[in-house]
């Protein structure tokens with residue numbers, strides 16, 4: 439049984455502030471260790487639940503946060519960017535299930551460090567009228583190629599989003615959101631124990647799961663930027679529809695196409711910072 443695990447950092451127990459996700463400081467070095475150990479817990483659980491082959495994808499910011507030499511040696515690791523499928527890079531139609539560890543709520547929704555792809559670039563993303571978090575896009579892509587979302591870990595608000603969009607997915611709550619930069623969390627060790635047990639159960643039930651799709655393609659991808667100048671640039675793309683000062687919409691044929699579009703725009707915004 440082939441399992442795909444994508445690991446982000448904002449939803450990890452012990453992570454509460456943007457500093458934890460930004461390389462170049464001691465708090466980030468702690469946070470990436472916590473992230474690596476939650477990944478290891480999910481790997482142990484997945485193997486215990488019957489996985490025979492696991493790919494782990496590093497899905498935060500620079501996408502090279504997981505400490506490769508500390509990761510369970512039984513897995514393959516996808517790291518680095520840019521890459522066409524971003525947080526879902528490495529998933530294939532013959533995977534039996536997807537697991538998301540350390541994920542977070544959608545841009546415009548309440549939660550610890552909620553955002554969609556880039557908090558600096560986007561204040562809200564909708565696909566087909568559905569408020570899109572990262573699971574909407576990336577687990578949506580998995581569903582489109584026939585892979586069910588088995589389990590998701592993060593805060594309690596992410597769990598609410600999953601209940602709406604992927605109701606059969608196992609929800610692993612390692613912290614309660616108090617605000618964008620505050621949480622009431624399990625200890626890292628308790629979080630790992632919970633993740634290991636829950637992922638094992640989820641993987642054990644993988645054969646009975648069907649993919650759930652909150653937003654079938656094709657759909658319109660509507661992006662509200664944080665700054666007008668970035669919307670001005672995004673509106674230059676052929677066939678873009680400018681809706682207002684901050685909002686640009688595009689017709690997209692597939693989840694993969696929307697992911698590539700959003701990734702490209704985030705990359706451009708990260709390099710454009712006019713006064």
Ligand SMILES: [Zn+2]
Pocket residue numbers: 446447448459497498499
């Ligand atoms: Zn992240």
